[in-house]
Amino acid sequence: MAEYVAIPKLGMAMMDAMLVEWRHKEGEQVNKGDIVLLIETEKTKWEVEANAPGFLHILVPEDTKANVGRVVGLIAQTKDELAALQKEPPKEMYTTAPVPSGAPQEAMAQPASAVTQAPAQSTERVKISPVARKMAEEAMMDITTVRGTGPDGRIVREDIERAITEKATRKEAFKPAPIAATTPSGQVIDFKRVKQTIPLKSTRRAIAEHMHRSLQVAAQLTNMGEIDMSEIVRIREGFVAQEKTIGVRISYTDILVCAICKAIKANPVINSSLIENNIILWEDINIGVAVAVGEGAESGLIVPVVRNADKKSLVELSQEIKALTEKARTGKLLPDDVSGGTFTLTNLGAVGGGYGFGTPIINQPQAAILASGAISDRAVVRSGQIVIRPILTYSFTYDHRVIDGAPAARFTMHLAQLLENPAMMLL
Amino acid sequence: MRQIPYVMAINEAFAEEMARNDKIFIIGEDVQAGTFRATTGLVKRFGPDRVMDTPLSETVVAGAALGASMCGYHPVADFMFADFMWCAADEIFLKTAKWHFIHGGKVQVPIVLFGNIGGGARVGPEHSQCPESVVWHTPGLKLVVPSCAGDAKGLLKTALRDPNPVVYFYHKRLLGLPGDVPDGEYTIPFGVADVKKEGKDVTVIATSYMVQHALAVAKELEGKISVEVVDPRTLEPFDIDTIVKSVQKTGRVVIADEDTKRCGVTGEIAMQIMEKAFDSLDAPIQRVAAANLPIAGGYMEQYVLPGPKDILAAIEAVAKK
Numbered sequence: 001m002a003e004y005v006a007i008p009k010l011g012m013a014m015m016d017a018m019l020v021e022w023r024h025k026e027g028e029q030v031n032k033g034d035i036v037l038l039i040e041t042e043k044t045k046w047e048v049e050a051n052a053p054g055f056l057h058i059l060v061p062e063d064t065k066a067n068v069g070r071v072v073g074l075i076a077q078t079k080d081e082l083a084a085l086q087k088e089p090p091k092e093m094y095t096t097a098p099v100p101s102g103a104p105q106e107a108m109a110q111p112a113s114a115v116t117q118a119p120a121q122s123t124e125r126v127k128i129s130p131v132a133r134k135m136a137e138e139a140m141m142d143i144t145t146v147r148g149t150g151p152d153g154r155i156v157r158e159d160i161e162r163a164i165t166e167k168a169t170r171k172e173a174f175k176p177a178p179i180a181a182t183t184p185s186g187q188v189i190d191f192k193r194v195k196q197t198i199p200l201k202s203t204r205r206a207i208a209e210h211m212h213r214s215l216q217v218a219a220q221l222t223n224m225g226e227i228d229m230s231e232i233v234r235i236r237e238g239f240v241a242q243e244k245t246i247g248v249r250i251s252y253t254d255i256l257v258c259a260i261c262k263a264i265k266a267n268p269v270i271n272s273s274l275i276e277n278n279i280i281l282w283e284d285i286n287i288g289v290a291v292a293v294g295e296g297a298e299s300g301l302i303v304p305v306v307r308n309a310d311k312k313s314l315v316e317l318s319q320e321i322k323a324l325t326e327k328a329r330t331g332k333l334l335p336d337d338v339s340g341g342t343f344t345l346t347n348l349g350a351v352g353g354g355y356g357f358g359t360p361i362i363n364q365p366q367a368a369i370l371a372s373g374a375i376s377d378r379a380v381v382r383s384g385q386i387v388i389r390p391i392l393t394y395s396f397t398y399d400h401r402v403i404d405g406a407p408a409a410r411f412t413m414h415l416a417q418l419l420e421n422p423a424m425m426l427l
Numbered sequence: 428m429r430q431i432p433y434v435m436a437i438n439e440a441f442a443e444e445m446a447r448n449d450k451i452f453i454i455g456e457d458v459q460a461g462t463f464r465a466t467t468g469l470v471k472r473f474g475p476d477r478v479m480d481t482p483l484s485e486t487v488v489a490g491a492a493l494g495a496s497m498c499g500y501h502p503v504a505d506f507m508f509a510d511f512m513w514c515a516a517d518e519i520f521l522k523t524a525k526w527h528f529i530h531g532g533k534v535q536v537p538i539v540l541f542g543n544i545g546g547g548a549r550v551g552p553e554h555s556q557c558p559e560s561v562v563w564h565t566p567g568l569k570l571v572v573p574s575c576a577g578d579a580k581g582l583l584k585t586a587l588r589d590p591n592p593v594v595y596f597y598h599k600r601l602l603g604l605p606g607d608v609p610d611g612e613y614t615i616p617f618g619v620a621d622v623k624k625e626g627k628d629v630t631v632i633a634t635s636y637m638v639q640h641a642l643a644v645a646k647e648l649e650g651k652i653s654v655e656v657v658d659p660r661t662l663e664p665f666d667i668d669t670i671v672k673s674v675q676k677t678g679r680v681v682i683a684d685e686d687t688k689r690c691g692v693t694g695e696i697a698m699q700i701m702e703k704a705f706d707s708l709d710a711p712i713q714r715v716a717a718a719n720l721p722i723a724g725g726y727m728e729q730y731v732l733p734g735p736k737d738i739l740a741a742i743e744a745v746a747k748k
Binding site for chain 1 (some may be wrong): 443581678705706707708709744
């Protein structure tokens with residue numbers, strides 16, 4: 001009987017994954033433990049290994065989305081079995097792992113394979129606790145590769161949690177798929193010479209799809225403005241001077257997140273989602289902080305989420321944003337780290353964007369996003385005099401299906417008030 | 428909140444319910460004096476017809492109570508030591524437990540079968556048992572095992588209003604233990620377990636006196652192992668849901684009960700957890716119970732009875748990384 005290659009459940013919120021790349025071709029011989037498939041969930045990648053040696057039969061092609069538990073490939077034990085499988089018409093199958101609602105009942109009735117159980121070929125029974133076994137099944141993890149730390153080497157819950165994290169953070173798992181120049185440099189297409197061809201894969205494809213879909217589904221418009229940061233600059237310089245005492249270097253991003261939370265609390269409609277026929281106002285304020293990762297052709301964007309940001313002190317926010325940014329840059333984010341955002345901040349000032357405005361695109365299904373530029377000295381008029389002040393530019397995109405102009409203006413005005421008179425933040 | 432000893436809370440429950448319902452009477456050996464003070468003083472207030480001393484015959488106590496219950500009374504059959512319920516096994520297990528069913532539901536037998544349980548008083552094998560498992564095993568009997576003064580009062584009042592036979596076991600070592608008892612009227616429903624202390628690493632399910640041991644051990648382990656102590660309070664009906672919820676949180680379970688380990692309460696609870704929460708277990712369940720021996724006399728009893736050290740060892744074993 002052929003072994004399954006299936007989509008593992010890697011996080012509580014994970015529903016599906018994109019098949020980025022089959023690392024082996026149809027019919028190719030694979031060994032147990034070989035990486036056969038690279039998948040991408042939200043914005044994290046994962047390598048799916050072969051559970052047994054044999055010959056790979058691909059059921060679901062690359063660049064397709066598949067639900068958790070779906071069998072996307074089979075590993076035949078023999079060439080004859082492979083030939084038989086190749087003749088069968090492809091059908092949608094699931095493992096015994098929980099199948100998201102909407103999956104065909106018929107598919108769930110398919111016989112379970114040994115893939116999620118202790119490997120049959122192993123002569124020694126693996127000692128593992130029931131809860132650890134269930135978690136390993138859901139993550140489709142080969143328990144023979146997990147080191148148990150319980151009594152007599154029993155695999156316990158902690159061991160599975162650690163194994164999932166370790167695998168997700170393994171460096172090679174995050175090397176982008178090799179960029180194959182399908183169109184050689186120098187070739188001419190429609191009077192234009194090709195410099196480089198980058199396949200639309202992995203993170204790049206995810207960003208392309210998310211951004212395009214956002215513009216398709218929402219009625220987005222952008223308000224722009226300037227905020228006088230004199231007071232914040234002074235305060236922040238004070239924080240930096242006290243870095244040793246505070247224990248962390250407070251950044252403008254941290255202060256912006258803090259102020260945004262307070263402005264959202266006063267304007268709850270900003271923190272909402274239009275889902276089917278309801279506008280849902282979220283109780284939790286979870287702020288996504290956009291992080292640019294990679295360079296050149298491999299560049300991308302990840303938005304880790306600071307949960308319950310409104311309940312955290314400035315120091316806690318600073319520590320958490322730094323930790324998430326570091327995880328993002330080193331490719332260690334897990335699916336849960338990028339889930340559940342209710343509002344997004346993209347601080348282009350942090351990457352050197354100057355005095356300028358833009359039209360940021362909403363991170364669906366949120367209702368608004370704020371882009372901030374760098375703080376730069378500008379000539380402004382105060383009490384009839386031209387003076388020089390440190391000015392922050394902002395561009396606030398909101399979904400007019402949910403938020404009208406007036407509430408949007410109230411939000412940005414509130415934000416400006418907080419930043420221009422930081423004492424207000426104490427209230 | 429006011430604090431009164433466990434046995435005084437029991438005495439108070441009797442007084443309140445006897446004043447409320449004149450069909451309630453207590454029958455047993457030396458109940459007018461009250462060997463453990465559970466019924467002391469009641470005869471003065473309610474008279475010898477309602478606090479009735481009998482000869483040394485448990486058969487009489489149980490048989491008279493059964494007959495009276497069928498005539499519309501709500502008797503309390505006090506066996507002094509629960510161990511001696513066995514002398515009236517026919518009346519209790521064959522008749523009291525079954526007659527409601529035998530008579531097609533037409534007959535009710537509202538009796539509180541009242542007995543003192545537990546070791547620790549060095550009174551030998553016939554006066555030290557916790558005979559819970561045999562009662563729990565018998566369909567038709569409810570079983571209450573309070574661990575503190577507040578529960579003892581609230582649960583006894585519920586027992587005295589229940590139309591079924593209820594076995595009420597109170598523990599020797601808890602008699603003088605003061606505990607919070609609310610002023611005024613209150614009852615505690617059967618079948619609702621109480622999380623006596625919240626924790627996240629290990630669930631200790633304990634009954635009766637073992638609850639107090641478990642709480643002491645949990646306190647000792649604070650900062651090292653976070654122990655949740657769950658007291659079922661009644662074994663029949665049994666609140667498995669609260670226990671399952673706790674097990675889902677911790678994944679690690681110790682069950683502590685003073686009855687004999689073999690075929691005991693701990694085994695039944697462990698099996699129910701396996702049936703309902705197997706996929707949440709992260710380690711084999713540990714049992715703490717009396718050794719499979721008669722409770723030894725005198726100082727030797729400590730080698731048979733379970734204690735805090737056993738609970739501590741079990742928690743450490745189950746939490747072992």
